[in-house]
Amino acid sequence: MTYPGFPFPPGTPLYPSHEYIEQYHRDYATHYDLWPYIKLNHAMLSSSWTGTSMAGHWEIVVEDHNGDRAQRSFDHLVVASGHNHEPHIVAFAGQETWLEKAKYGLRREILHSIWYRDPSLYVNRTAVVVGGGASGVDIASQVSQYARKVYFSVRGAAEEAPTGPVEMKPEISHFTSDDVVFADGSIAQDVDTILLGTGYGLRVPFLEEGGEVVVKPRSNETDENKLTTNLRYLFPLHRHMFSLAASYPTNVLAFIGLPTLALSCPLGTAQSIYAASIIANGSLLAPRAELLRELADSEDDLRRRGYDPYYVGHKMVDNSTFDYQDVLIMTLRLREGSSERNTHFVEAWRRKFVDYIGSLKRGWKRIEALGQAQEWLDGVESEEEWADLMARVNDWQKDWETNHQLLA
Numbered sequence: 001m002t003y004p005g006f007p008f009p010p011g012t013p014l015y016p017s018h019e020y021i022e023q024y025h026r027d028y029a030t031h032y033d034l035w036p037y038i039k040l041n042h043a044m045l046s047s048s049w050t051g052t053s054m055a056g057h058w059e060i061v062v063e064d065h066n067g068d069r070a071q072r073s074f075d076h077l078v079v080a081s082g083h084n085h086e087p088h089i090v091a092f093a094g095q096e097t098w099l100e101k102a103k104y105g106l107r108r109e110i111l112h113s114i115w116y117r118d119p120s121l122y123v124n125r126t127a128v129v130v131g132g133g134a135s136g137v138d139i140a141s142q143v144s145q146y147a148r149k150v151y152f153s154v155r156g157a158a159e160e161a162p163t164g165p166v167e168m169k170p171e172i173s174h175f176t177s178d179d180v181v182f183a184d185g186s187i188a189q190d191v192d193t194i195l196l197g198t199g200y201g202l203r204v205p206f207l208e209e210g211g212e213v214v215v216k217p218r219s220n221e222t223d224e225n226k227l228t229t230n231l232r233y234l235f236p237l238h239r240h241m242f243s244l245a246a247s248y249p250t251n252v253l254a255f256i257g258l259p260t261l262a263l264s265c266p267l268g269t270a271q272s273i274y275a276a277s278i279i280a281n282g283s284l285l286a287p288r289a290e291l292l293r294e295l296a297d298s299e300d301d302l303r304r305r306g307y308d309p310y311y312v313g314h315k316m317v318d319n320s321t322f323d324y325q326d327v328l329i330m331t332l333r334l335r336e337g338s339s340e341r342n343t344h345f346v347e348a349w350r351r352k353f354v355d356y357i358g359s360l361k362r363g364w365k366r367i368e369a370l371g372q373a374q375e376w377l378d379g380v381e382s383e384e385e386w387a388d389l390m391a392r393v394n395d396w397q398k399d400w401e402t403n404h405q406l407l408a
Contacts, residue, residue, distance in 0.1 A: 001263035001350070003028060007383045013373060014364045014393065041065035047077060048210030049248045056248060059210075076279050079204060080256035080268070086203040087112040088231070090130065090196060094175035101177040110194040113139060122147045125192040128180055130172065132158030136197030140166050143195065151180075151188050160358060163365070201231040202258075202313065212245070212253075220310040233313035234258065238291045239328065240314050241271055242278065250291065251282035258314040262321035263350070270325035270345055277332050284335050319354060322346040349387035356394040363397025 002008055006028055012020050029035055045061040050073075057073045064070075089112050102108045113135040119142035127147050129140040132154030144150040144164030152158070152166040170183040180188040204227075207213040213227045213234070222228060222236055225247045229235075234255070236244040243253040254275040257268055278284050285291065299309040307317055316324055329345035332338075353360070367373055380389050400406075 001265050001353075002383075002386075003265045004269055004347070005383070006031070007381070007386050010379075010381050011374070011377055013368070013377075014390065015361060039064075044081075044206040045069070046209035047206050048212060049252075051248065053246055053248060056252075058252070061206075076252050076254070078254045078256060078275060078279075079207070081204075082257055083202050083260075084114070084200045086201045086205075087114045087196075088199045088201050090198050092172050092175055094177075095194075097177050098175035098180075103178075106192060108192055110196065112196045112198070114200075116195060119143045119146050122193060124148050126188070126190050127151070127193040127195055128153055128169070128172070128188060128191055129166075129195045129197060130154075131197030131199065132156065133197055133199060134159060135199075137162045139195050139197055140164070149190075151191075153182065202229050202234055203231070204229065204234070212247075230310060233310050235310075236292060236295055238285070238295065239274075239324075241275060242285070242291075244288055244291055244295065246288065249282060250285050250288050251278045254279070259316050259321065259324065260314060261316045261319075262324075266346065266350060267321060267325060270328045274328040274332060277336070284332065322351050322354075347383075347387075349383075349390075353387075353390055356390075356398075359397045359401070360390055360394045362401075363393040366397065366400070367393065 002024070008016065008020070008024060009027070012024075016024075029038065041064060043063045045063055047058055047060050050056050050059050057075055058077045059071060059073055060077070061069060061071050095110060099108050099110065113131075116139055119139075122143045123146045125147050126149040127143050128151045129136050129143065130153045132152075136152070136154070137158055137160055140150055140152045140162035141164050144162065144166050150164070150166045151169045152162060153169045153172055155171045169186065169188070173181045173183045173185075175181065178189065180191050180194070182188070203215070204213050207227070208215060211226070213229055214223055215231070216228055217231050219228060219230045224245070226245050227234055227236070227243055237255065237258075238244055238250065240258050241254050241256070242250055243255075244250060245253075256271045256275060257264060259267060286294075302309045302312065302317070305318070326345050330342070333340055333343075364373075367376055376389065376393065380386055
């Protein structure tokens with residue numbers, strides 16, 4: 001999904017590959033003259049607060065591509081580095097023996113999706129894809145076009161059904177020297193590869209190095225003066241963004257992009273507007289104690305709905321991402337006395353898109369298979385035209401599925 005007010009260039013497929021996505025973000029940076037502020041190939045090594053709960057600064061240590069280090073001071077720190085860089089690698093009983101006992105000189109492997117690149121590498125291999133999230137679904141769909149056999153192992157239900165010939169399986173129970181055994185007792189033989197779409201642990205290495213974040217796996221215990229990550233949830237944060245650790249003011253450390261089950265571009269825009277306003281004017285935030293009570297109320301609300309907040313973490317459950325974005329912007333407008341405080345931030349077409357995302361994806365795949373993509377894309381330029389295209393593809397696909405009795 002696109003940034004508000006900045007649609008994809010004409011001719012972009014509805015489901016673009018990574019080359020289109022990369023160019024889109026480059027175009028965005030060029031359009032808004034962001035390149036002077038971007039330093040590529042630089043790594044943040046550590047960040048620590050020097051000061052009190054009322055005033056101070058961040059000491060930042062950065063290393064460039066030559067290994068040269070520099071230390072600088074900043075009043076505010078915004079962490080927008082994502083959370084998909086510390087792979088969560090599941091270990092199964094017997095896997096080491098299975099890896100060692102490959103027959104006929106063949107190589108067996110267990111690989112996390114962070115290192116997965118090319119599905120054609122799995123030609124004539126038998127693979128088990130583990131994990132029912134987006135990564136698992138995508139990998140199963142891609143590898144099944146090349147592999148001899150693909151098993152798709154999920155706990156519960158997958159986010160969506162993979163395309164391509166796969167055999168569904170429950171979670172893996174254990175390995176023997178030759179086989180993969182699933183929780184229902186069924187066995188997969190002649191497996192060469194296990195591909196893990198098992199997600200990522202929520203880590204912030206440079207803040208951990210600076211002593212500002214402590215790592216406590218599966219914990220729900222809050223440290224008053226530091227942030228805690230239990231690898232699924234970083235807390236305590238105001239609205240998934242501003243740190244409420246007592247060591248520094250509430251507007252000096254913000255996170256952009258922690259929520260999942262959210263479309264990143266509109267989410268990042270709403271969070272950035274909120275963060276920038278509060279960084280510029282800290283008085284827009286209530287006192288820390290009030291913000292902590294608000295956070296506790298929000299966590300209690302999740303519990304009442306059957307969710308453990310320390311497990312679901314920053315997931316936008318129950319399709320709440322658009323409501324979350326609207327609340328951020330409406331809160332700002334209310335506190336700033338804006339006349340637009342009752343106007344929604346999220347456009348109506350984005351909300352509608354979520355309702356038909358499945359049929360839209362199926363429809364676009366069928367359009368591409370028929371060689372009609374360019375015909376559908378001709379003349380589509382503005383946001384309104386892109387929204388209309390999605391609605392037309394959805395209607396076209398649903399009519400086809402109804403006529404072919406494919407709808408449940």
